[in-house]
Amino acid sequence: AQSVTQPDIHITVSEGASLELRCNYSYGATPYLFWYVQSPGQGLQLLLKYFSGDTLVQGIKGFEAEFKRSQSSFNLRKPSVHWSDAAEYFCAVLFSGGYNKLIFGAGTRLAVHP
C-alpha cells in the first residue's frame, strides 16, 4: 500500500543549528514529492516540491530537500535554523495515476531553542 513515513514526531534544535527532517515513502514508481509547513493556527504552505530532474531541490525560506530513489526518501534540510522556523512540517506524496490525492506523513513538530 502507498504510505508516507516521517519517523520523527518531535525535533528540537538550537537556533543556528542545522536541521534534517526525514521522510520515506512506499510506492512502486517515482512519486511526486512535497514538503509543506504549518505554523501554529495557520494553513499548509508549500516549501518545495520534486517532480523530476535534479534530485536536490531548493525551496522557500532557505530549505532544500534531496530525493534519493534508492532509499525511497525525500529528506528536508536547512543549514541554519531560525526561531521562526518553529512549526509542523509535513511530507506529502502524490502518487501517479488517478486524480490528485496527496498522501501526508504524520508530521514532524520542530521546536527551536534560542
Next chain:
Amino acid sequence: EPEVTQTPSHQVTQMGQEVILRCVPISNHLYFYWYRQILGQKVEFLVSFYNNEISEKSEIFDDQFSVERPDGSNFTLKIRSTKLEDSAMYFCASSEWGSGANVLTFGAGSRLTVL
C-alpha cells in the same frame, strides 16, 4: 500571489447540527479538494471535485458529507448532522490539473468544533 480563501476560520456547533464550510479556490483552477486534520493526527484526503462532479472520495467521506460548487467562485463542504468526531481542521485546496506533476494550493483551514 493567488490564494485559496476559507470561511469561517472557526465554527463551533452542537452535535447533530448541519455545518457548511466555504472555500473560494484560485480563479483559474479547475480541481478542488477537501482535506481534514483531526487534532494531533495527519492530514487526510476527503474528496476531489471536477466539472461539478466528485472525482474521488475517501472512506471518510460518507453520506453525511456533500460538496457543491453553487456558483462560479465558491466550493462548499456540508456536513449534514455533525458528530463529535467531526471536530477537526478542514482544508480546502485547488489545482490547475487533476493528475500528474501538479501543485495543490491549500487554504488556511476552517476549524470545526462539535460540542
